[in-house]
Ligand SMILES: Nc1ncnc2c1ncn2[C@@H]1O[C@H](COP(=O)(O)OP(=O)(O)OP(=O)(O)O)[C@@H](O)[C@H]1O
């Protein structure tokens with residue numbers, strides 16, 4: 198019955214449905230966009246979230262972390278992977294005359310710290326090197342080509358993607374530890390926690406081992422706080438975007454209110470007949486609410502379909518994996534959109550329904 | 565015993581400053597198996613009287629009794645229940661719902677508590693008014709007389725005690741009108757219901773057991 202009533206004025210029904218559709222799409226696709234941003238940011242921070250970095254503090258007696266201290270760190274941190282590294286800055290020049298200035302890092306266990314987009318990382322690098330992609334391009338270097346650092350040649354065995362990790366656009370040459378043999382101390386030590394270890398507690402463990410109230414021998418940093426900041430920023434962004442989405446659904450509700458009001462005014466006589474033949478007020482109310490709910494459900498379903506398509510595109514662009522759009526993190530916004538659509542429709546059907554149900558049948562029948 | 569009884573009913577309408585007395589001290593009753601027609605000039609209060617009998621409106625003064633029970637002070641919801649079970653309406657312009665079939669229109673008063681036997685009864689009633697072959701036609705696919713017969717079937721679905729008709733033959737030609745009136749007469753006898761019809765139609769007056777004439781809101785005969 199409600200269904201057929203909607204079928205009577207197709208244009209009006211279609212317009213109301215369109216209104217809801219737009220509202221749902223606004224809510225769901227904005228929600229999914231933030232889910233995509235969140236996923237991307239989490240992925241970016243992933244590499245850093247299990248790292249604790251130790252460097253020489255203001256009260257350190259040397260200009261870097263000593264080998265003994267590295268041993269101490271290994272003792273304190275148990276199963277964690279401890280990667281001491283030395284760093285420097287150098288200028289690389291290519292045969293074609295191009296030059297680039299970049300950071301040089303010397304370490305062992307390169308495979309624990311770096312992922313390459315091409316080539317491979319071996320544990321000790323031996324006489325191999327890793328170079329960031331932008332620099333390799335600038336210098337016209339490929340895997341297998343030699344680079345010179347400190348008068349020694351290294352063969353490029355892997356290319357690091359330039360945007361990898363936080364703060365993209367880094368420029369780095371990674372060489373074996375032996376390349377900086379003349380430097381006695383380590384500039385920093387990176388501790389990679391195992392999945393059972395907490396970054397915060399390792400940080401405190403290391404700090405309390407080396408430092409006391411008066412002396413800050415080492416600086417110990419982790420990125421947990423950065424992650425928290427990013428999360429709270431994304432939370433705010435999400436609220437803002439959902440707010441915008443909700444406004445469009447409010448607009449859609451007004452459209453439904455209008456449609457339902459028009460159609461009840463138009464059917465005034467008919468509803469009078471219903472009341473005259475003994476249809477109860479509650480039954481009239483239910484009939485009109487059902488119509489409104491139908492509008493919400495149809496608009497909602499269409500909106501969900503369109504939003505899902507938009508979500509796939511968003512995830513393709515921002516994250517690079519379109520199917521992640523259907524993970525719960527993102528797909529729940531489809532559910533919210535749907536729920537909101539039905540809720541808003543019924544809510545805005547309430548007044549017209551109430552008005553129609555409470556009209557006195559004599560009045561309604563006297564046209 | 566009378567099915568419906570109006571005692572000293574006054575109905576006044578306020579339109580702006582003016583007070584219109586549509587019914588002035590009207591006493592009326594109708595019994596089982598009786599057809600009463602209400603005649604009178606335009607504006608004399610016929611429709612108003614029918615609304616009182618049909619419990620669609622409440623009197624300003626006086627009392628309304630249904631099957632011996634005083635329903636004057638009933639709430640709108642109680643009156644809805646009485647209309648549902650005791651009263652059938654046949655409106656002048658049928659008032660069928662355009663998107664429903666003949667059978668569904670007949671079932672309309674029971675739409676929210678549909679039962680199988682109401683459906684069977686709807687089909688049976690349509691058969692009795694000669695529309696067995698029009699069960700799933702929509703109102704627009706029916707002639708005026710056929711629509712009127714669907715309206716009559718609808719009025720009977722809940723086995724009412726009173727059937728009210730405002731100008732039941734007003735839109736029909738002589739022959740169709742006569743068929744409808746034969747139908748009503750038959751129903752009056754088989755179902756033992758009281759029929760109250762408002763009309764300008766001389767033909768309908770001939771079928772009536774009793775004629776009530778209204779002039780300026782008062783009964784003159
Ligand atoms: N809701 C209303 N508000 C104000 N006045 C009304 C109302 N309903 C009826 N009236 C007045 O009451 C009087 C009787 O009206 P009613 O409709 O009963 O006449 P009627 O006999 O049915 O006329 P007709 O034969 O033209 O249908 C008229 O003067 C009319 O203007």
Ligand SMILES: [Mg+2]
Nearest residue numbers: 610611612730
């Ligand atoms: Mg009238």
